[in-house]
Every structure is written in structure tokens, then in C-alpha cells.
Amino acid sequence: MRRFDCPSCGHEVFFANTACLNCGTALVYAPGRGFLPSTDGDGFCANRAAIGCNWAAESAEGLCLSCQHTQVVPDLTVPGNAERWARLEAAKRPVIRALHHLRLPLADAQGQPAPVFKLKGDPLGAGAPKVMTGHDNGTITLNIAEADDAERAALRESLGEPYRTLTGHFRHEVAHHYWQVLAEGNPAQLDSLRAVFGDERQDYAAALEAHYRDGPPADWASHFISAYASAHPWEDFAETWAHVMHLLEGLETARAFGLVPGDLPLDLPDLAALPMARLAEVWAALSVALNAVNQAMGHETFYPFVLTPPVVAKMEAVRRLILGT
Ligand SMILES: [Zn+2]
Ligand SMILES: [Zn+2]
Ligand SMILES: [Zn+2]
Structure with a gap:
């Protein structure tokens, strides 16, 4: 997440804020444009009163x-x-x-x-x-x-x-939705995803049943981001996609607060343009540090996962799918 300023007084405001804590101005967020000045409830999402949605x-x-x-x-x-x-x-x-x-x-x-x-x-x-x-x-x-x-x-x-x-x-x-939208009906794309995730045409229901009955393979952590990812190529893809998003949004936030090298770009699309090997390297250093900070505070582990080379290769395939390259 980026950092945002109040459009009225310039004080820092946060993504979920419905009002500036400094000047009291009501805040409305528009994707791509950030926080906009708002007058008299103009342009508020209809769910604002019900659930505190602060979007336009x-x-x-x-x-x-x-x-x-x-x-x-x-x-x-x-x-x-x-x-x-x-x-x-x-x-x-x-x-x-x-x-x-x-x-x-x-x-x-x-x-x-x-x-x-x-x-x-x-x-x-x-x-x-x-x-x-x-x-x-x-x-x-x-x-x-x-x-x-x-x-x-x-x-x-x-x-x-x-x-x-x-x-x-x-x-x-x-992720399951975008597999359908971006990969199905695109034979070249399906081929490159199958090369890293395996053939998704294997029986899905039987694979899940076997996963819950027998558990993951003993060496799952060498090849998969999570035990569940080993259940079926679709679940591997969805788990991996989720982690690509964790990294991109986590790094965007860390970059905004100066916690990662300053040569990393600020914007999400520019971050997504970097090779996954580079993103994973920065993320590993950051998550080791944040895991230790969380431990010092008695919180749960910030990022309890290991990005092995096969996992990074799968994340790279997802990144390229997202970029359409
Ligand atoms: Zn303000
Ligand atoms: Zn809304
Ligand atoms: Zn799933």
C-alpha cells in the first residue's frame, strides 16, 4: 500500500480512514487517484454508512x-x-x-x-x-x-x-478466477503454466480427497509454498498467486515506509515488472527482519513460509501471466 496525504491539510491518512484525524475532513478514495476532497457526502459509496466503505x-x-x-x-x-x-x-x-x-x-x-x-x-x-x-x-x-x-x-x-x-x-x-480468464482458452499460456504447476486436467475432487486423507507428500516444502498447494495444480496456482500478491503489496508498503532498498520502484505495476528472483530476494531479507520483530513483540510469525527456487519459478510464471508477457 502507498502512503496517502489528506487532500485538505496534507497530514498523513491511512487507506481505511473515513476522515482525516488531523482536520476532520471526510475522506473518499478513488482507485488510481488516491484520496479526493469531498464535499457534503458527494460521491460516497452507497455502503459508506453501513460498513464504513471510504471509496468513491x-x-x-x-x-x-x-x-x-x-x-x-x-x-x-x-x-x-x-x-x-x-x-x-x-x-x-x-x-x-x-x-x-x-x-x-x-x-x-x-x-x-x-x-x-x-x-x-x-x-x-x-x-x-x-x-x-x-x-x-x-x-x-x-x-x-x-x-x-x-x-x-x-x-x-x-x-x-x-x-x-x-x-x-x-x-x-x-486466483482461480484469473486462471479461468487469463489461461483457459490460451494454449500457449496453459502450456507454460503446466510446465511449472503440472497438468490441471487430473481429477480435482479425487486429488482433494487424497490430500485430506493422506496429507501432503513428506517433501512438500521443497516444491510448494504451502502443504495445501500440493493437493492439485489449481490449488498450487492459487496459493502461489496469493503469495505473488503478498510480496507485491508487502513490498509496495515496505518501500513506501523506507524499509527496503530505495532503488525499488514505488508503484505496484513497476514493482511487478521486476523479475521474481529480485522481489523474492528483497522479500526474504525483509521477512526475516519482520519475523524477528514480531517474535520480539510476542506476535505470530509475520511470514511463516520459505521461498525455495522451485517456488520462485512458479511465482515468476504467475508474475508473467499477470503482466501478459
Ligand atoms: Zn486533514
Ligand atoms: Zn464501497
Ligand atoms: Zn482454492
């Missing part, structure tokens, strides 16, 4: 570039759901911002927002099927229980995951 209205319905991708919002008559929705959208906005800056398509052939998100809670009836988080043909469903810290921590524990965040979910699930 863009659609005919008065929704911002991020909110217009949400097709289903949680049942707001259920206590706590308004807060869960707000937390999910707050995690989604930086993800949409990055996709916008990287010039990835955010509309389908008919000009409709794509991908679309359905944010749903489990039905209340006993025995009713649970809402599964996942991607299906451009639609990303998220179980809103993930917005509860205790629930997410329990799942992280039971699934043996070292890192589980809402932002990570959004980055992972949009």
Missing part, C-alpha cells in the same frame, strides 16, 4: 469499484453480521485496488463486474449444509464465519495452517 461511488447504483463486485451480502438481521460484512469488505478493498493497478480485468465480456463475491453465513437449521468457501466459474463464495477471529484461529489450528487471513482468502480465491 462509481456504478449507477452508487457503489464503489470494490462493493459493486459483491453480489450477496450477509443477512443483516443476524446480530454481528454487519460487523462481519464490514471486516470482509475492508479486507477485499486492498485486493481490488491491487487488481485495478495491475490492470487485471475487473469486468466480464458484458461489462459486468467480475469476479463476483457472495458473502454468506451458515443456515441456522440443524443439519443444513454449511457454506463452503471457494470459487465456481467467476463466483467466489466466502463463509462469513471466517470474519470472526476465534473461528478463523480454530480453523487455522485444525487445518494445520501457519497463516490464515481474510486478505489471504480473497487473494487465493480470485
Whole structure:
């Protein structure tokens, strides 16, 4: 994330702020233009009052570039759901911002927002099927229980995951959408992805079943960014894509605060133009330091992953897919 200034007084403001803490000016963010001066609520996203969305209205319905991708919002008559929705959208906005800056398509052939998100809670009836988080043909469903810290921590524990965040979910699930949009129907692109991720035509359901039954291969950490990535080439791709986004947005933020070498570019697209080997080298140095800082503070590990050469090669393939080169 970049650093931003209040358009009224110049004091530093942060991406999620709805008002400048120095002068009180109401803030409205427009992707690509930063924070704009706003008068009398002009141009606010229609969800501003409900969930504290601080983005500018863009659609005919008065929704911002991020909110217009949400097709289903949680049942707001259920206590706590308004807060869960707000937390999910707050995690989604930086993800949409990055996709916008990287010039990835955010509309389908008919000009409709794509991908679309359905944010749903489990039905209340006993025995009713649970809402599964996942991607299906451009639609990303998220179980809103993930917005509860205790629930997410329990799942992280039971699934043996070292890192589980809402932002990570959004980055992972949009990856499945972009595989479909950028690679399917493009034989050359599919060939180069298969060369690093393997053949995705192997039975997906059977592969996932085997993963949950037998666990990952013993040497998964040499070849995959996470144990789950070893389940199927699609999951390897989605996990790897998510980490490319973690690195790009993490490095953009670190660069803005002077935590990485000053010869690194400031803007996300310029960062994405650097070879993955270079990005991974800077990221490794930064994450070793931040892991130690977090440990000193008693926090969880900042980045509990190892970028082995095969993983960096996969990340390079994702980077090239994003750039279209
Ligand atoms: Zn101000
Ligand atoms: Zn909005
Ligand atoms: Zn997935």
C-alpha cells in the first residue's frame, strides 16, 4: 500500500480512514487517484454508512469499484453480521485496488463486474449444509464465519495452517478466477503454466480427497509454498498467486515506509515488472527482519513460509501471466 496525504491539510491518512484525524475532513478514495476532497457526502459509496466503505461511488447504483463486485451480502438481521460484512469488505478493498493497478480485468465480456463475491453465513437449521468457501466459474463464495477471529484461529489450528487471513482468502480465491480468464482458452499460456504447476486436467475432487486423507507428500516444502498447494495444480496456482500478491503489496508498503532498498520502484505495476528472483530476494531479507520483530513483540510469525527456487519459478510464471508477457 502507498502512503496517502489528506487532500485538505496534507497530514498523513491511512487507506481505511473515513476522515482525516488531523482536520476532520471526510475522506473518499478513488482507485488510481488516491484520496479526493469531498464535499457534503458527494460521491460516497452507497455502503459508506453501513460498513464504513471510504471509496468513491462509481456504478449507477452508487457503489464503489470494490462493493459493486459483491453480489450477496450477509443477512443483516443476524446480530454481528454487519460487523462481519464490514471486516470482509475492508479486507477485499486492498485486493481490488491491487487488481485495478495491475490492470487485471475487473469486468466480464458484458461489462459486468467480475469476479463476483457472495458473502454468506451458515443456515441456522440443524443439519443444513454449511457454506463452503471457494470459487465456481467467476463466483467466489466466502463463509462469513471466517470474519470472526476465534473461528478463523480454530480453523487455522485444525487445518494445520501457519497463516490464515481474510486478505489471504480473497487473494487465493480470485486466483482461480484469473486462471479461468487469463489461461483457459490460451494454449500457449496453459502450456507454460503446466510446465511449472503440472497438468490441471487430473481429477480435482479425487486429488482433494487424497490430500485430506493422506496429507501432503513428506517433501512438500521443497516444491510448494504451502502443504495445501500440493493437493492439485489449481490449488498450487492459487496459493502461489496469493503469495505473488503478498510480496507485491508487502513490498509496495515496505518501500513506501523506507524499509527496503530505495532503488525499488514505488508503484505496484513497476514493482511487478521486476523479475521474481529480485522481489523474492528483497522479500526474504525483509521477512526475516519482520519475523524477528514480531517474535520480539510476542506476535505470530509475520511470514511463516520459505521461498525455495522451485517456488520462485512458479511465482515468476504467475508474475508473467499477470503482466501478459
Ligand atoms: Zn486533514
Ligand atoms: Zn464501497
Ligand atoms: Zn482454492
